[in-house]
Each structure stands twice: as C-alpha cells, then as structure tokens.
Amino acid sequence: xxxxxxxxxxxxxxxxxxxxxxxxxxxxxxxxxxxxxxxxxxxxxxxxxxxxxxxxxxxxxxxxxxxxxxxxxxxxxxxxxxxxxxxxxxxxxxxxxxxxxxxxxxxxxxxxxxxxxxxxxxxxxxxxxxxxxxxxxxxxxxxxxxxxxxxxxxxxxxxxxxxxxxxxxxxxxxxxxxxxxxxxxxxxxxxxxxxxxxxxxxxxxxxxxxxxxxxxxxxxxxxxxxxxxxxxxxxxxxxxxxxxxxxxxxxxxxxxxxxxxxxxx
Numbered sequence: 001x002x003x004x005x006x007x008x009x010x011x012x013x014x015x016x017x018x019x020x021x022x023x024x025x026x027x028x029x030x031x032x033x034x035x036x037x038x039x040x041x042x043x044x045x046x047x048x049x050x051x052x053x054x055x056x057x058x059x060x061x062x063x064x065x066x067x068x069x070x071x072x073x074x075x076x077x078x079x080x081x082x083x084x085x086x087x088x089x090x091x092x093x094x095x096x097x098x099x100x101x102x103x104x105x106x107x108x109x110x111x112x113x114x115x116x117x118x119x120x121x122x123x124x125x126x127x128x129x130x131x132x133x134x135x136x137x138x139x140x141x142x143x144x145x146x147x148x149x150x151x152x153x154x155x156x157x158x159x160x161x162x163x164x165x166x167x168x169x170x171x172x173x174x175x176x177x178x179x180x181x182x183x184x185x186x187x188x189x190x191x192x193x194x195x196x197x198x199x200x201x202x203x204x205x206x207x208x209x210x211x212x213x214x215x216x217x218x219x220x221x222x223x224x225x226x227x228x229x230x231x232x233x234x235x236x237x238x239x240x241x242x243x244x245x246x247x248x249x250x251x252x253x254x255x256x257x258x259x260x261x262x263x264x265x
Contacts, residue, residue, distance in 0.1 A: 001244070002073075004116065005030040006158035006233055007252075007259035008214075011039040012068075016047050020254035025049060028249070028261070031072050032109070034118035036160045037255075038066035057081065059104040066104035067118040067159070075109035082106055082145050090141035095133040097125075106142070108149070114239065115149045117157035121189075124162070124180040131185055139189035143196060150236050155198075156264075158233035160214075160257065165190040165200070168209050169229040181228060190232075198234040201246035201262050211248055214257045225250075233262040 005028060012035065015021045025033075033052070038045070040063070042056040052070040057080040059065040069078070082092070087101050100122050108117045122138055124131040149155050163186040167173035176182045194200065202211070212227025221227060233246060244263040252258050 002031050002264045003029065003261065004032045004034070004156055004158070004233065004264065005249075005259050005261045006034040006036070006118065006231060008036040008120070008160040008231060008255060008257035010037050010255040010257060011063075012045055012047060013040055015254035016045070018254055020252075021047055022049075024252055024254065024259070028252075028259070030070075030261075032111075032116055033070040034116065034158050035068040035070070036066075036118060036120035038068050038104075039063050040066065042068075055107060055109060057104040057107040060102045061098060064103065065120060067107045067120050069107055069109045069116065069118050071109060071116075073111060075111055077110045079108045079110075080104075080106070082141055083148070086141050086144050086148070090137045090144070092133075092137050092141055095130065097130060100133065100138060106145075110153075114154045114156055114236070115152070117146070117149070117155065117159075119157060119159040119161070121160065121162045124183065124186060126180055128180060128183065131180075131183060135185035135188065139192065143189075143192055146193075146198065147196060154236035154239045156233065156235050156239065156262065157198075158231070158260065158262070160231050161190065162230055163187060163190060164228045164230055168207070169212075171209070171212065171226040171228070181230060193234060197237045199237060199240055201233045201235055201243055202229075202248065202260065204240075204243060205246055212250070213248055213260055217256060222256075231257055231260050233260055235262070239264065 215222035
C-alpha cells in the first residue's frame with residue numbers, strides 16, 4: 001500500500017508553530033507527502049521527521065510559494081521545476097509578478113512504479129491579471145510535462161491547482177462565475193487534464209456538492225462548510241485499478257486548505 005497525501009500548508013513554519021504538523025503526520029502516516037506553499041527554505045523549517053527524507057523546491061523570493069515532497073520510500077531521483085525546454089516552448093517568463101519558473105511550484109520524485117509530482121499552480125489574482133499567464137502558458141506547459149513523464153512510467157500528481165473544476169466543486173458557483181478560481185479559462189485547464197486521460201481520484205468515490213478543500217477566513221466559512229475544492233490528486237489511467245481509496249480530510253486544521261489523500265494498492 002502507498003498512502004499519498006497532498007496538503008497546501010500555507011506556511012509550514014506557521015502550521016508547526018501551532019503544534020498541528022507533527023500530530024497530523026503521526027495520525028495519518030503518509031508514505032509520501034506532497035506539500036505546497038511551504039513559504040520557507042529547507043534550513044528555516046524546524047520540522048524534524050526522522051522517518052522521512054525531505055526534498056524541497058523553494059521560491060527564490062523569501063516566504064513565498066514553494067513545494068516539497070517528504071517520503072518514507074527513498075526515491076530513485078528528484079527533479080525541481082519544469083523542464084527548461086517545456087518552459088521555453090510555452091513562454092513561461094516574468095509576467096510582472098515574477099518568473100513562475102523561479103517560484104518553487106513543481107517538484108517531481110521518481111519511484112519504482114510511478115512518478116509523484118507536487119504542484120502549486122499560480123493564482124489568477126483577484127483582478128485576473130495572472131489569468132493569461134496561467135491559461136496560455138502555465139497550464140499547457142504543466143500538462144505537457146505530465147504527458148512526457150507518463151511516457152516513461154505512470155504519474156500521480158497533486159496539489160493546489162487553484163481552480164474549482166465544476167459547479168459542484170464550490171459552495172456558491174453562481175456568485176463566483178467568472179471570478180478567480182472559477183473562470184472558464186482556469187476550468188479549461190482541468191478539462192484538458194481529464195481529456196488527456198488523467199483521473200481525478202476523489203471523484204471515483206464521491207459525487208455532488210459539499211466536499212471542499214479550501215475555505216476563506218471570512219464569515220466562519222469553514223465552520224459553515226462554504227468552501228471550494230481546489231486541491232486534487234490525479235493519476236495516470238493505468239493506475240486506476242490500484243486505487244483503494246481517495247478522500248478529503250477536512251478535520252485536519254492548521255491551514256486554510258485541508259489535505260487530500262489517495263491510497264494505492
């Protein structure tokens with residue numbers, strides 16, 4: 001069995017200071033943990049997990065973005081970022097906010113049977129000023145990378161994709177239509193992932209509304225479960241028969257996101 005958990009921690013030092021990170025690890029015992037928005041360099045994190053190897057891809061800008069993979073199983077190799085060839089092909093460069101290839105947004109670990117990728121997709125911003133970067137450059141570049149990896153072995157990729165895929169994936173679709181996280185352009189990114197054959201593992205088990213992974217800090221949104229499902233674990237179709245379960249862990253606190261989990265036989 002491989003238990004893979006993905007969590008946007010919104011600052012690993014903050015979650016650890018609240019005393020919530022180690023209890024989460026102890027209770028859920030992931031074999032492979034994908035983190036997003038670590039907001040730290042490796043040496044800044046005081047988390048000590050003797051059972052895990054830690055691999056970090058931190059943003060050049062301090063206290064911003066960043067991904068990591070903590071794993072009990074030693075990987076065959078680990079690669080940070082998107083391949084340069086793909087980044088160039090899709091024109092990923094500084095869009096005024098910064099260079100998305102220097103924001104620590106992707107980290108890949110290769111294991112015997114599959115690749116595991118942690119991804120933190122750029123946020124389109126409230127005024128949608130980063131929407132075109134995302135729609136025309138980031139989403140197609142990331143998908144091409146997943147397809148390239150898949151030619152070598154199956155892929156599990158997960159993280160904060162910063163978009164609700166369908167109206168079922170957020171509590172208030174009507175009032176959020178066309179706003180960041182629920183624009184047609186962002187949703188197309190997920191449609192393309194699914195068209196390419198990748199499977200949204202959570203939806204193999206549960207349909208309908210009410211399952212969310214992120215809640216705003218306003219108006220007791222989390223207590224009222226007025227949220228968005230923007231964190232996912234996708235798999236290559238060849239892994240489908242190995243999926244034992246996939247779930248969301250809203251009872252885990254510490255961040256404005258909760259973890260998502262996938263168990264492979």
